[in-house]
Amino acid sequence: MTKTIQLDTIDRTGLSELMAYPRRKMRDNMDVRFCKHAVFYNPVDEECTYCHQDMECKWLNHNDELISLDDKTDDDIRRELTKAMDYVEAQLTAAHLNRRACTCDNCSWLAKVRSLLEISS
Numbered sequence: 001m002t003k004t005i006q007l008d009t010i011d012r013t014g015l016s017e018l019m020a021y022p023r024r025k026m027r028d029n030m031d032v033r034f035c036k037h038a039v040f041y042n043p044v045d046e047e048c049t050y051c052h053q054d055m056e057c058k059w060l061n062h063n064d065e066l067i068s069l070d071d072k073t074d075d076d077i078r079r080e081l082t083k084a085m086d087y088v089e090a091q092l093t094a095a096h097l098n099r100r101a102c103t104c105d106n107c108s109w110l111a112k113v114r115s116l117l118e119i120s121s
């Protein structure tokens with residue numbers, strides 16, 4: 001990297017809606033039957049450390065709708081949205097990735113986040 005990119009402040013308009021999509025998706029997809037903590041990540045429990053759902057679980061615990069976005073820095077938001085993007089991207093099937101300009105919910109969300117974070121796809 002030779003040049004430093006000065007990122008603009010994140011536009012927070014519609015941000016809570018953007019965060020709501022992966023939150024809903026993770027909650028829907030998570031299997032909570034075997035979680036003894038009712039999806040409250042417990043950093044001192046080994047079962048949480050080795051749980052296959054630890055990414056979703058940690059994300060949800062950091063991005064509950066009760067946690068105000070105003071308390072998060074732009075870096076926090078960038079990091080949480082990037083994690084959520086990885087999650088949503090992992091849901092896309094191979095056939096689906098070949099479609100150009102797909103307008104499904106996942107792809108529309110990804111496009112919005114990419115433009116917000118100024119990531120070129």
Ligand SMILES: [Zn+2]
Pocket residue numbers: 096102103104105106107108
């Ligand atoms: Zn799509």
